[in-house]
Amino acid sequence: MKSLYDCFLELGISRQVEARQSLLRAGEVAQRLYLIEKGCARLCVIDSSGRETSTQFFFEGDVVASLESLLTGNPSGQYLVTIEACHLRVINAAELMKRAQSDTDLQNDLHALTQRRLIHYVNLYTSAIADSPTQRYLALRATHQQQLERIPLHILAAYLGVSAVHLSRIRRKLRSDSGLDAI
Template sequence: MPVSLSKAFPKLKGIVEKYQDFWYEETLPAKYTLLQEGDVSNTLYFIVKGCIRLSNNYNGKEITIQFFFENEFVSSFESYLKNTPSDFSIETIEECQLLVIKKENWKTIMDQNPLFREMFFDFTSDRFINYIHHFLSYIQEKPEERYQNLIKNKSHILQRVPLQYIASYLGITTVSLSRIRARKQPK
């Protein structure tokens, strides 16, 4: 079943085929909650098609932490790896086609396949490095600079993600984002 995994990671084709029964496919509508903050994450998702966001609720205000797109894995990894309540919610932004695997099956693959374990480590390392850069941007940059960096480095987000989530991701209001965008429009 996980043909999409084989395409995304050709080096893993044999491993994917060996464990294909561990995966199942789900198609979910936009605005579907995959994980609620406070629940323990026992599932890992691979995005075949669609867009997902990771968010945190701070004093009743939802803050978008990261976005995920095709050929990326998504979970609340801290919760998934440590079996603790998640600090994050995970929600689809668009209709999503996902490959899903339960934690116990994922652990079997990881234990039996060093190459798969290495790929997972690389992915999670990249994810945490991106998160650290995003966190530092809140400290070191003004909102307009964060928006310019988003245009420069992750412009695909602007085409697929609603403005309220982009504003939240940048740490500003939608009104502030509209003003920044208006100033950046060619006259």
């Protein structure tokens, strides 16, 4: 991903964004990619009854965009929202794609980024079908313990497909079963 990060450093513009700010709204066509230098963001959907569900979280070093919108030119079905105040590098997608036409390393990096996102969504979908909320929480905790502490409980609960109250019960039961003070 070195070539992609180099493009962010060369072509990207530094931007500070407060917490809970939309970088992209559902219905808009994605025109920018973001490199998170500091902070946390998420992609989420809002259903017809107004419930938000996050589909992915992003932290320092992650590149984020509504890739399906960026690649197809169609409006995004998701919102891109900061969770924390963020320091970002922002790059225009058209500039990046133009450069990628003559840079095979950059093409490979963009392909790898798309593959990782696809794999994440396949795993998310499979887990939603096959695993209990407790199993999904434990798997997330096993791989992203420090990042979990930065995600508000109600947002994490919606990501796991449960209410905040249910997630609190899961965490309390895990603490009680393991004898730990905090999970």
